[in-house]
Amino acid sequence: MERGELQEEDPTPPADGSSDGWMRAIVRDARAITANQVAVRGLVSTAIGALVLLLPDATTTLVSFVVIALMFVAGGMDIWYALTGKRWFGRRTPRLLAAPRGLAAIAFAVAMVALTVLGAGFITLSLTVGVFGLYLAVRGVIALVSAIVNRRERDWVPGLARGGIAILLAVLALTVPTSVVTASIVTLATGAILLGLVMIAWAFRGPSARSGLDPATATVPEVVWDWIVGxxxxxxxxxxxxxxxxxxxxxxxxxxxxxxxxxxxxxxxxxxxxxxxxxxxxxxxxxxxxxxxxxxxxxxxxxxxxxxxxxxxxxxxxxxxxxxxxxxxxxxxxxxxxxxxxxxxxxxxxxxxxxxxxxxxxxxxxxxxxxxxxxxxxxxxxxxxxxxxxxxxxxxxxxxxxxxxxxxxxxxxxxxxxxxxxxxxxxxxxxxxxxxxxxxxxxxRPRQLLSTVAPVVAGAAIILVPLMTNSESLLHSETRAREASETVEEWLGEDTEFVITDVTVAEDTVVVDLTGPGDTPSAEDLLDALQEDFIEPIGLELNVTPVQVTQLDPPS
The missing domain is CATH 1.20.1080 (Glycerol uptake facilitator protein)
Structure with a gap:
């Protein structure tokens, strides 16, 4: 058995059927997992993905801080590369283009922090995505310019593709920020869970005979490739x-x-x-x-x-x-x-x-x-x-x-x-x-396979634009309707006999349907309260269905 390989246990329960046997088997498996570094990394990846999906509020706040930190780091690396010509990782680009890209990253990160401190007092997700969208637009333009400038020295089609994708993502981030963040977080979290499960399964199965990977030193790409081969x-x-x-x-x-x-x-x-x-x-x-x-x-x-x-x-x-x-x-x-x-x-x-x-x-x-x-x-x-x-x-x-x-x-x-x-x-x-x-x-044949997959990926990127636009519009409408419903409830009060049948927002009018006996509070007061929830002028359509109650006493 290879070093660090998890030994597969016999799933047959103990002859006496005691729970102690099951507990000993579970403890053995837990010790085997913690002894294998690939399995540990898989557990961490799975746990992070699960926490991201289970804690959306904390995740959005953390994402904002991570985006700001990454922009500072990316900007510093680009400036260092422009000055020294040394790069730790990433693609080498013309140093004259790396300098403005790095300055733009740091400028956008500083602007994001400044707007947060001087504005609402906390980092909002819309602000983060909007500024990051501007940064992506700058990177996309620089990538396109770099590909055109160096088209004679190397294959410039991938550069054009990267620049186009960056600009497309920038447009989405600026126009439909909420949908972009939701889709990105869900995709990354699901990917982390899937990657973690693959790593855990690889640890149980062990490295293939040809690779002989050592779980203590194997990288994630090596583990994934060995899983595919095996x-x-x-x-x-x-x-x-x-x-x-x-x-x-x-x-x-x-x-x-x-x-x-x-x-x-x-x-x-x-x-x-x-x-x-x-x-x-x-x-x-x-x-x-x-x-x-x-x-x-x-x-x-x-x-x-x-x-x-x-x-x-x-x-x-x-x-x-x-x-x-x-x-x-x-x-x-x-x-x-x-x-x-x-x-x-x-x-x-x-x-x-x-x-x-x-x-x-x-x-x-x-x-x-x-x-x-x-x-x-x-x-x-x-x-x-x-x-x-x-x-x-x-x-x-x-x-x-x-x-x-x-x-x-x-x-x-x-x-x-x-x-x-x-x-x-x-x-x-x-x-x-x-x-x-x-x-x-x-x-x-990686280039051949990528050339066949690329049109489908491009089609998915194009389709994302109207899908996210529809999602953003639906989310915006539901949010406005929910806020209007809360305002109507406050307007009616706690002791009201009226029942809210429906509240919808149609363009510049709030339509409220009520059912109940008697007279409602002032409609003008409701319109004034609704106007505080909307930036643009809003109208009101109040539909009240009267209810007549007839009560007869029992005969003596």
Whole structure:
């Protein structure tokens, strides 16, 4: 056994069934984990990720301080590099460009602290994200200039990509700061938990025979790579699993024919379900929809360097998407009932996607990929099909186009693209970690694999803009409605007999619906109180439903 390797214990309970035997086994495992440095680092990473998710308020405050500290450190390193030409880590850039970048970092960090001290007296997350967005914009511009200046000396495409991504993140940070912070924190925390679990699992399994890694000195990248190599499922098993993802010989035509039949039937079911506003029937359409297979096949082909299979899967997804929209358009044209786009829940729930839909699709894509490579959880693929809707959004696109509702059609198309991109990226990561991806391709063809993944990543970055905008708008509306509800409660008082039915904020008007007997307090007083909650002038629409109570005494 390699040094530091955790010895796998026999899970069989002791013969006497005593709890002492179980306790001794638990203590042995705990000692083995604490003796392995990789396992300890994995536990720390998992614990940090869990604490970040469980303590959101403390996390946001800590993030603000960490961002300020990192900006000071990054600025100091850039200035040191500009003066001496020495750099501890990071990419080497022209020293003339490193100097202004470092000065900008320190200036933004000082401005953030100054605004905090002179302003609210504490560091706010919006302030941190806004200033950091300006800093990212400066870095993005410098990265673009550096790539253009040095285009003859080295490959300048990655530099352009880094600069473009930095500018895109800066725009998001300045326009939708709350959504950016939430998505970033959740992603990093989940990544820390996943990384920690991989390290703990590696410690239990031990290093591969070829690597001979020492847990005391192994770095995190070495551990992750050794886990990938040790998880390789082999050529035979990979071929068996690929047969379920790709429509190849023998019987290629029969497989494609079956796939098209199921797609047409699922689109028809989904279209009629949307028209009838039936959630149960929509779920049935999700279960029989076959679009998940070529999407997972595209992810598997990307991480294995199978160009032909990737093209075939992408073409199948594209043609299936177009056919689904056209079929739904035709079905809507012959609909025997009128479609209410304003009240149909199957339509309204799919025309305004946000970052929550992206996170759902990421989790569903990971689950679908894991169910594909692990036969013991293959039955869970039906639940994945329900969790992430692929055909229903396409049905909504066709129905909305038929009704001339182009905005609704665009929202539903955005939901489908969100699901598609998220499933591909999440499935690709799971395929790498579970051994479906070939280690040979990952090691010897990294540029080829990155070139195939890059378009999907770029598409995800573009899709993030409207998703975060929708999330920010929804969060802003809910926050305003909650504040207005609290103001209405204070206006009514504690002894009121009125019941608040609904409080909504529609553009520049607060709509309040009340139910109860008698007369309400002064509406002018409520408007004055509401105006204190809003920066812009606000109107009031007060709707009161009277209640008449008739009470009769029992007969003597």
């Amino acid at each position: 998880s390789d499922i082999g050529r035979r098993e990979r071929s068996a699993q690929a047969a379920t993802l790709y429509f190849e010989k023998p019987g290629r035509r029969n497989k494609l024919g079956t796939w098209w039949v199921m797609l047409i039937l699922s689109v028809a079911i989904a279209s009629f379900a949307v028209i009838a506003d039936s959630t149960a029937v929509v779920i049935g359409a999700m279960l029989v929809a076959p679009l998940m297979t070529p999407i997972l096949g595209l992810a598997g082909a990307m991480v294995n360097g199978w160009a032909r299979r990737a093209v075939h899967s992408a073409v199948l997804v594209g043609t299936g998407t177009v056919a689904s929209v056209v079929l739904a358009y035709g079905i809507a044209g012959w609909s025997p009932v009128a479609i209410s786009f304003a009240t149909n829940s199957q339509i309204t729930s799919r025309v305004s996607p946000n970052t929550v839909d992206l996170l759902i699709a990421i989790a569903a894509g990971a689950a679908g990929a894991f169910a594909t490579v692990n036969s013991r959880v293959a039955s869970g693929i039906a639940g994945v099909a329900i969790a992430v809707a692929l055909v229903p959004p396409l049905a909504v696109v066709g129905i909305s186009l038929n009704g001339g509702r182009f905005s609704d059609a665009g929202g539903a198309a955005l939901l489908f693209l969100t699901n598609f991109v998220a499933i591909v990226l999440a499935a690709a990561l799971v395929f790498v970690l579970t051994g479906f991806a070939r280690p040979f391709a990952l090691r010897h």
